[in-house]
Amino acid sequence: MATILVKNIKKLVGLANPSAPLRGKELSRLPAIDNAYLLIEDAEIAGYGPMEELHAGIKASTELDASGRFILPAWCDSHTHLVFAASREEEFVDKLKGLSYAEIAARGGGILNSARKLQAASEDELFLSAWKRLEELSRWGTAAVEIKSGYGLTVEAELKMLRVIKKLKERSSLSIKATFLGAHTFPPEYKEDHEGYIRLIIHEMLPVIAKEKLADYVDVFCEKGFFSPEETETICRAGMQYGLKPKIHANQLNLSGGVETGIKLNAVSVDHLETMSDDTISMLAASNTIGTMLPTAAFFLRMPFQPARQMIDAGCAVALATDFNPGSSPSGNMNLLIAMSCIQMKMLPEEAINAATVNGAFAMDLQHETGSIAAGKKANFILTQPIPSLAYIPYAFGNNLVENVMIKGEWISGK
Numbered sequence: 001m002a003t004i005l006v007k008n009i010k011k012l013v014g015l016a017n018p019s020a021p022l023r024g025k026e027l028s029r030l031p032a033i034d035n036a037y038l039l040i041e042d043a044e045i046a047g048y049g050p051m052e053e054l055h056a057g058i059k060a061s062t063e064l065d066a067s068g069r070f071i072l073p074a075w076c077d078s079h080t081h082l083v084f085a086a087s088r089e090e091e092f093v094d095k096l097k098g099l100s101y102a103e104i105a106a107r108g109g110g111i112l113n114s115a116r117k118l119q120a121a122s123e124d125e126l127f128l129s130a131w132k133r134l135e136e137l138s139r140w141g142t143a144a145v146e147i148k149s150g151y152g153l154t155v156e157a158e159l160k161m162l163r164v165i166k167k168l169k170e171r172s173s174l175s176i177k178a179t180f181l182g183a184h185t186f187p188p189e190y191k192e193d194h195e196g197y198i199r200l201i202i203h204e205m206l207p208v209i210a211k212e213k214l215a216d217y218v219d220v221f222c223e224k225g226f227f228s229p230e231e232t233e234t235i236c237r238a239g240m241q242y243g244l245k246p247k248i249h250a251n252q253l254n255l256s257g258g259v260e261t262g263i264k265l266n267a268v269s270v271d272h273l274e275t276m277s278d279d280t281i282s283m284l285a286a287s288n289t290i291g292t293m294l295p296t297a298a299f300f301l302r303m304p305f306q307p308a309r310q311m312i313d314a315g316c317a318v319a320l321a322t323d324f325n326p327g328s329s330p331s332g333n334m335n336l337l338i339a340m341s342c343i344q345m346k347m348l349p350e351e352a353i354n355a356a357t358v359n360g361a362f363a364m365d366l367q368h369e370t371g372s373i374a375a376g377k378k379a380n381f382i383l384t385q386p387i388p389s390l391a392y393i394p395y396a397f398g399n400n401l402v403e404n405v406m407i408k409g410e411w412i413s414g415k
């Protein structure tokens with residue numbers, strides 16, 4: 001049995017195992033022990049405590065002295081689109097030069113640009129590029145990630161994306177959840193025939209996805225000009241018949257009705273939430289649905305940030321995720337996301353860390369295996385560089401303070 005002992009940890013953070021996502025004041029509580037040890041056996045957390053309680057008889061195959069360093073749970077990124085064929089920095093520059101979204105779309109940009117390139121890419125190419133992205137994310141501290149389809153938009157290409165995600169799931173040490181987002185946008189040939197595309201999703205895509213077990217969740221981009229609340233409900237209910245739980249893109253650009261639809265369907269999460277009203281916030285607070293905020297997307301698109309303070313104070317269960325995608329959030333760096341959440345949305349460091357770890361795990365139904373430091377959970381954690389305090393992490397934004405990451409008992413950067 002491989003036993004790893006980490007000693008003299010300046011602060012061991014995130015000691016909890018809640019039975020429900022944290023909300024309201026709970027979010028600011030991040031239990032920790034100063035001068036601690038952490039014991040890992042067979043890739044799982046076997047025990048922890050203050051150094052003075054460390055049993056002298058413990059025989060570890062490896063020992064590490066973590067003096068001056070913090071340990072916190074590895075990040076849980078519950079919303080990404082990290083399988084894609086090409087980056088889109090040329091559109092980024094066009095936007096800097098003043099071109100509007102509509103002008104870029106008219107030049108063949110946007111989601112349809114990603115869709116065209118994805119349709120042309122092979123399964124192997126997509127797998128390799130996504131694999132590299134996962135490796136990078138794991139070095140930055142992410143141990144669990146949700147990945148969506150949605151750049152396929154044809155039966156063949158959506159299935160290709162989901163098969164790539166399935167292969168990543170099987171081969172990566174990260175815990176991965178797959179979400180079917182065939183309803184990301186309407187492909188050009190169905191622009192005037194919404195019912196036709198929805199029929200394709202329900203009758204051609206979903207049965208194969210269910211048969212090959214290609215997805216855990218079903219997602220819809222519920223937004224003006226995209227999918228209406230009624231269309232969202234129809235697609236989600238069809239997915240739910242195959243056991244896929246809904247996670248919905250809601251209220252990014254407008255009060256789209258996506259939050260209400262998600263709550264009605266008991267969705268695991270409603271995601272984005274740049275545009276919220278007092279009513280949608282109180283409805284969300286009274287529900288079991290997690291509100292997942294994607295501030296790096298708001299940042300990249302120069303939109304108002306999510307009303308995190310108001311949502312937390314109203315009692316919403318909130319999570320934070322990167323939305324990693326080539327169009328509106330070309331970064332999967334959770335450390336930057338934490339800093340941005342504190343700086344721009346006035347979340348406390350403890351709130352941001354809880355939202356990006358334990359609540360992110362709940363938003364992927366992975367709360368039993370990761371998201372916090374608890375006996376029996378996977379040994380998934382971040383070892384920081386020497387830092388003065390927890391608040392230093394978001395304060396020193398843009399720094400990489402991650403020294404090493406353990407995922408399922410293995411150090412990512414060797415030790």
Ligand SMILES: [Zn+2]
Nearest residue numbers: 079081249323
């Ligand atoms: Zn998204």
